[in-house]
Amino acid sequence: MRIDRREFMKRMGMTAAMAAGLRSESAPNEANPRLNILYIMTDQQPVSCVGSYTDSPLQTPHLDDLAGAGCVLDRLYIGAFPCSPSRACQLTGRYAHNHGVVTNDVLLDPALPTLGTVCRSAGYATGYFGKWHLGGNMYVTDTPSKRAGGLSGNWHYERLSTPRGWTFRPAAGGQGEDAPQAGFDTWRGGWRDYHEWLRRIGQGAYLGKHKRLGNHNDAPSGPEGTHIYSQVDQKHHMAAFFTEETVQFVREKGSAEQPWCAVLSYYGPHLPVAPPKPWDTMYSLEQVRLPANHSDPLDGKPLRQRNGRRNYKLGTWSDEQYLDYIRRYWGYCSYLDEQIGRVFAALRETGQWDTTIIVFTADHGDMVGAHGMIFKLGFCGYEELFRVPGILRIPGVTRAGSRAPWLVNSVDLLPTLLASADVPVPPGVDGQSLLPALRGDRSEHRDVVFSDSLGKSIVCRNSRFKFVLNWAVQDLHELYDLQTDPGELRNLATVKEHQGTVRALKEAIYGWLRSTGHTYAEEIVDRVEHPDAHRIAIVPTVDHFTYLGENVFEWSVTWRVDREFKAEGAFWNYTHFVNKQYAKDGDIAFRCTPFPAVPFTHWQAGKQYRVGPVRVAIPAGAGAGDYAVRTGLYDPKKRKGPGDILNGQGSAVMLGTLTVRAADGRVTGVAYRPPDKKAGR
Numbered sequence: 001m002r003i004d005r006r007e008f009m010k011r012m013g014m015t016a017a018m019a020a021g022l023r024s025e026s027a028p029n030e031a032n033p034r035l036n037i038l039y040i041m042t043d044q045q046p047v048s049c050v051g052s053y054t055d056s057p058l059q060t061p062h063l064d065d066l067a068g069a070g071c072v073l074d075r076l077y078i079g080a081f082p083c084s085p086s087r088a089c090q091l092t093g094r095y096a097h098n099h100g101v102v103t104n105d106v107l108l109d110p111a112l113p114t115l116g117t118v119c120r121s122a123g124y125a126t127g128y129f130g131k132w133h134l135g136g137n138m139y140v141t142d143t144p145s146k147r148a149g150g151l152s153g154n155w156h157y158e159r160l161s162t163p164r165g166w167t168f169r170p171a172a173g174g175q176g177e178d179a180p181q182a183g184f185d186t187w188r189g190g191w192r193d194y195h196e197w198l199r200r201i202g203q204g205a206y207l208g209k210h211k212r213l214g215n216h217n218d219a220p221s222g223p224e225g226t227h228i229y230s231q232v233d234q235k236h237h238m239a240a241f242f243t244e245e246t247v248q249f250v251r252e253k254g255s256a257e258q259p260w261c262a263v264l265s266y267y268g269p270h271l272p273v274a275p276p277k278p279w280d281t282m283y284s285l286e287q288v289r290l291p292a293n294h295s296d297p298l299d300g301k302p303l304r305q306r307n308g309r310r311n312y313k314l315g316t317w318s319d320e321q322y323l324d325y326i327r328r329y330w331g332y333c334s335y336l337d338e339q340i341g342r343v344f345a346a347l348r349e350t351g352q353w354d355t356t357i358i359v360f361t362a363d364h365g366d367m368v369g370a371h372g373m374i375f376k377l378g379f380c381g382y383e384e385l386f387r388v389p390g391i392l393r394i395p396g397v398t399r400a401g402s403r404a405p406w407l408v409n410s411v412d413l414l415p416t417l418l419a420s421a422d423v424p425v426p427p428g429v430d431g432q433s434l435l436p437a438l439r440g441d442r443s444e445h446r447d448v449v450f451s452d453s454l455g456k457s458i459v460c461r462n463s464r465f466k467f468v469l470n471w472a473v474q475d476l477h478e479l480y481d482l483q484t485d486p487g488e489l490r491n492l493a494t495v496k497e498h499q500g501t502v503r504a505l506k507e508a509i510y511g512w513l514r515s516t517g518h519t520y521a522e523e524i525v526d527r528v529e530h531p532d533a534h535r536i537a538i539v540p541t542v543d544h545f546t547y548l549g550e551n552v553f554e555w556s557v558t559w560r561v562d563r564e565f566k567a568e569g570a571f572w573n574y575t576h577f578v579n580k581q582y583a584k585d586g587d588i589a590f591r592c593t594p595f596p597a598v599p600f601t602h603w604q605a606g607k608q609y610r611v612g613p614v615r616v617a618i619p620a621g622a623g624a625g626d627y628a629v630r631t632g633l634y635d636p637k638k639r640k641g642p643g644d645i646l647n648g649q650g651s652a653v654m655l656g657t658l659t660v661r662a663a664d665g666r667v668t669g670v671a672y673r674p675p676d677k678k679a680g681r
Contacts (some may be wrong), residue, residue, distance in 0.1 A: 035395060035421050036253075036356040037119065037261040038343070041090070042336060043083065043131055044270040044376060046365030048291070049333040050389040057287045058330045062341035063360060063391060070358070070393025071402045071438065077386050077461060078364050079411045079430075080452045082376060084133045086363040086410065091115050091134075091182065091263075093414030093429035096452045097518045101134060102166055103454055105157045107174055108134040108182065113426040115414055116183030119261040122423045127186035127249045130242040130265030131215070135181055136174020138215045140191060165472070165520050166455055177215060188245045190215040190238050190267055203236050214238070216267050220274035224374075225317065225581060227324050228272060229280035234335065237276045239266050243339040247346045254350035259421070264343065269332035269366070271375050279331035288326045290319065293487030296371040300491045302475040303675050304379040305371075307654040309628040310580045310587050314372030316625055322369045329368055357420050359413060360391040371488075381459035381468035381478065382488055386451055394420045397438050406437055406445035407461065430516060450512050458524075460505050460512075467493075467505035471524050477502070538562065540631050540655055544613055545672040553670045556612025557631060557655070561605050571633040573611040577658055578628040582621060589627060592616045618670065624662035629655040629672070 047053040051060040052067035079089030080096035088094070088101040091114045096102045100109055108114075120126045131138075136156025141148060148155040149170035156174035160167045175181055177189035187193075191214045198206055210219040210231065218238060219231040230237060246264045253260040268275070295314065298306045306312055313322070340360070347353045367373035370384045377385075390408065392398060397420060411431035418425050419433040437445045451459040456472035466488065468478035479493040479502055492498040506528065513521035544556040557573060575592040582589040594614045632652025634640070654675065661669040 033257075033355070034124075034259040034423075036259050036352060037115075037124075037417055037421055038250075038347070038356050038358045039115065039261075039263045039417070040340060040343075040358070040360045041087070041130075041263065041265045042269065042333075042360075042362045043265075043267055044364060044366045045333060045336075045362040045389065046368055046384050047387055047389050048368060048384070049269070049329060049366075050391075052391065053389060056289070056330075057283065059334050060337040062337050062344055063389075065341075065344070066358060066360060066393055067391050068401050070391055070400065071398040071404055073390030073392060073404050073406075073408050075404075075406065075449075076361065076388055076390035076408045076410065077449045077459075078388055078451055079409050081364055081385065081454065081459075083363050085452065085454075087132075087265075088134055090361070090363070090410050090413055093411050093425070093431040095411060095430050095450075095516055095518075096455070097520075098428070098430060098516065100159060102159065102452070103157065103168060104133070105137045106159050106168070107136055107156050110182070113428075114182040115261065115263070115417070116181075118183070118418060118423060118426055119421075120183040120185065122421075123258065124423075125186075125253050125256070125258050125260040126184045127246070127253075127260070127262040128180075128182075128184035128265070129188045129246045129249070129263065130238075131190060131267045132177050132181065132265070135176050135179070138177050138191070139212070140176060161519070164523060184263070186249055186262075188242060190242075194238055194241055197241050198236065201236070206232055206236065216270055216272075218267070218272070218274055218276075220272040223581075224272060224325075225313075225321055227280070228274045228328070230274045230276040232276060234276040234279065237335075239268060239336055239339050242266060243342050246343050250343065250346045250352065251350055254352050264340075266336055266339070268336055269329055271366075273325060273328045273332060275328060275332035275335050279335040280328050282331040282334055283327040285320065285323045285327060288323050288330065290322055290326075291368065291370040291487075293371055293489055294322070294369050296487075296489055298371065300476070300494070301478065302379060302470060303654060304473070304475060305373075305377070307628045307630075307657075307675075308373075308377050308379055309578050309626065311367065311373045311375050311377045312371075313374060316581075322374075325374055326369055329366065354395050357395070357417060358391075358393045359417065360389065361410070361413065362388045364388060379457075381451070381453065381457065381466060383466075383482075383486075386459055386461075392416070392434075392438075394438070397435065404434075404437070404445075406434075407447070407449045407463070408434065408445055409449045409451075412445070448508055448512075450509065458509050458513075460509050462505070462508075465501055465505065467502065467509075469506065469509055469528065471528050479505070540653060542629075542655060542672060542674060543610070547670040548615070551618045551667045552615055553618075553672075554613050554615050555672065556610055556614065559609045559611070559633075561607050561609070570637070571635050573631065574634050574652075575629060575631040575655070576652070577622075578630055579622070579625055581625060582623060584621075589622045590619050618660060618667055622660065624660050627658040627660065629658050631655045 051058055051064040052072050078086045080086050084101050084104040085096045088099045088108050092099045092112050116126050136154055140154055141152045144150045144152050151170055151172050154174045154176045155170055155172055157168040158171040178192040180187040194214050198204055213219055220228045221231055222228045249262055347356055365385045365388055367384050412434055415425045415429055415431045416434040419435050436442050448462045458469045460467045464483050466480045466482055470477055477493045478491050480488040493502055510525050539560045540557050542555055543558045547553045576588045577590050578587050579589045580587050594611055630652050656674040659671045
C-alpha cells in the first residue's frame with residue numbers, strides 16, 4: 001500500500017501553502033520500498049548502562065550488536081526533562097514550550113502531528129507497546145486520590161497560563177495508558193492491557209497478590225536502600241509482555257506489503273530498581289564500581305541539590321548500598337537488552353532486518369551514584385540525566401560501527417526518521433534531520449543544544465561548556481567545563497575569569513527562547529537580568545535551637561519580610577522533616593505544625609514574624625540520619641499557601657538539615673545545620 005504526497009497532504013489536512021513547509025531529504029521511489037521504523041525507548045537509562053558507551057563489565061550484547069551495525073550518537077541530549085516532556089519532544093520533534101507538555105501528567109494535544117499520526121497518514125501500519133505517559137496520569141484510581149485533588153478514575157494536570165508562567169491543577173479525564181492514541185492503531189499499555197494478558201495466560205494470581213501491579217509498579221520485594229527484586233518472574237514481567245506483543249506485530253506486518261512503524265517503550269530500568277530474578281544478582285558487588293564523581297559534597301552548587309534527600313544519599317547510604325543499587329541497575333538493563341534481542345531475532349527471521357530503521361534511546365538518565373545521588377531530580381543538569389544513549393541504524397545510510405561526535409537534540413530524531421523513510425516532515429517541527437551529517441554532507445550538526453527542565457531551569461551545552469540557568473528559583477546558576485572537568489564537580493558560574501562564557505551562554509539561551517517562540521521568553525530574561533525585582537518575598541530562619549533530651553528539641557523560626565506583598569488569608573507555619581527511610585507520608589518522616597492563637601494576616605516590608613519557641617518530639621520509628629527541613633505557610637481554611645511569594649518554590653522552602661544520632665534504638669543527640677550560604681545566591 002502506497003500513498004503519494006498529495007494523498008498524504010490531504011490526510012494531514014494540509015493546504016498547498018502548508019505543504020510548502022514540508023521537508024523531505026528525498027522523494028519516494030517506487031523501485032525502493034519504504035523502510036519500516038522501529039523506535040525503542042527505555043525509561044531512565046543513562047549512557048553508563050549501555051555496553052557501547054562504557055568499558056565496565058555491564059553486558060548489553062544486543063544493543064552492542066545494533067551499534068556494530070549502525071551509528072552511535074555520542075552526544076545526544078534530551079529536549080526536555082523529565083518523562084512526559086521528554087517523550088513528547090521525541091515523538092513530536094518539538095521543544096516542550098511548543099508541544100505544551102512541560103511537566104509530567106499533562107495531556108499531549110491530539111491535534112499535534114506525532115510519529116504515529118504522520119506515519120499512519122503516509123500509509124504505514126502503526127503500533128505502540130509500553131509506557132506512554134502522555135495521556136495524563138498513568139494510574140487509574142478507584143478511590144479519590146490526594147495527589148489528584150480528590151479525583152478518581154483517569155485524571156491529568158491541566159496547564160494554566162499566568163503572567164509569570166504556567167501553573168497546573170488536577171482535572172478529570174485523560175486516556176491514560178490503555179487506549180490507542182496519537183495515530184498508533186495497535187496499542188498495548190501497562191495497566192489494563194497488562195492485567196488482561198496475565199489473566200489470559202493463567203497468571204491472574206499476581207494481581208491478587210499485588211493490587212496495583214502495572215506501569216512502574218513491578219511488585220518490588222522491599223524498600224529502596226535494601227536489595228530488592230521484582231516479585232513477578234521474568235517471563236511474566238511487563239517487559240516480557242511488551243516484547244511479546246511487539247514480536248507478534250513484527251511477524252504479522254512482515255508478511256504484508258504495507259510498511260510499519262512501531263514504538264517499543266519499556267517502563268524500566270526506572271525506579272523501583274527491582275529487576276526480575278535472576279537479573280538482580282547477575283553482577284556481584286565486586287564487579288560494580290562507584291562513579292569517579294561519586295563523592296561530591298556539592299559545595300558551591302544549588303542548595304536544592306543537597307537538600308534533595310530522596311536523591312542525595314552521601315553520608316546516609318553506605319558504599320555497599322550504592323554498589324547494590326548499581327548492580328541492580330545493570331541487571332535490569334541486561335534483562336531489557338535480552339528482551340530487545342527477541343525483537344531483533346524476529347526481524348531477522350522474517351527478513352526485515354535490512355528493511356527496518358531502528359533507533360534506541362531513553363527519555364532521560366539516572367544518577368546511578370554520580371554526585372552521591374540516585375534516581376532522578378529536577379534540580380540539576382548533569383550529564384547522567386540529560387545525555388542519553390542513541391543508537392541509530394538506517395539501512396543504506398548509517399555506516400556500520402560508526403560513532404557520531406555531533407551535538408544532537410532528541411527533537412532531531414523525528415525528522416531524521418521521517419526523512420529516512422521518505423515521509424515528509426510536518427510544519428512546526430523544531431528538530432533538524434541528521435541525514436546530511438550521516439551522509440557526510442556536513443561535518444557538524446548543531447553548535448549548541450538546549451533542554452528545558454520542568455519549566456524551571458534551562459540546560460545549554462556547546463562543544464566545551466555546560467551552563468544551567470536556574471531562572472525560576474533564587475539559586476545559583478551552574479557552569480561546567482566538560483573538557484577539563486567531565487565529572488561536573490566544580491561550578492564555575494561565579495568564577496571571575498569565566499563570566500564571559502556565562503554571558504555568552506545566557507545570550508544563547510535568550511536567543512533560543514525568542515527564536516523558538518517560548519511564551520515566557522521575556523519573563524525569563526527579566527527574572528535573570530533583574531533578580532532583585534523577583535527575589536523571595538519572605539525568608540525563614542531558625543533563630544533558636546536546643547536539644548532538651550528524651551527525643552525532644554526546642555526551636556523557633558523567624559520570617560523576615562524582604563518585600564511587601566498582598567496575601568489574602570490567615571497563615572500558619574508548618575515544617576516537614578524529610579527522610580525517605582523513615583517516611584510516613586510521601587517523603588515526610590514527621591511534622592511540626594504550630595497553630596498560633598493569632599495567625600499571620602499582614603506582611604510588611606522590613607518586619608519580622610516569629611513562630612515559637614516550639615517543642616518537637618521525634619516520634620518512634622524516626623531513627624538516626626539526616627532530615628531535610630522544609631518549612632512553609634498554609635491557610636487551613638482555604639487549604640492553600642500564600643501564592644508565588646517564594647520565587648517559584650511554591651509555599652515552602654528548604655531550611656537546612658536536622659541530624660539525629662541514635663544508638664540501641666535510643667536518640668542520643670539532635671543537631672540542626674542551616675543551609676550552606678555558598679550553595680545559594
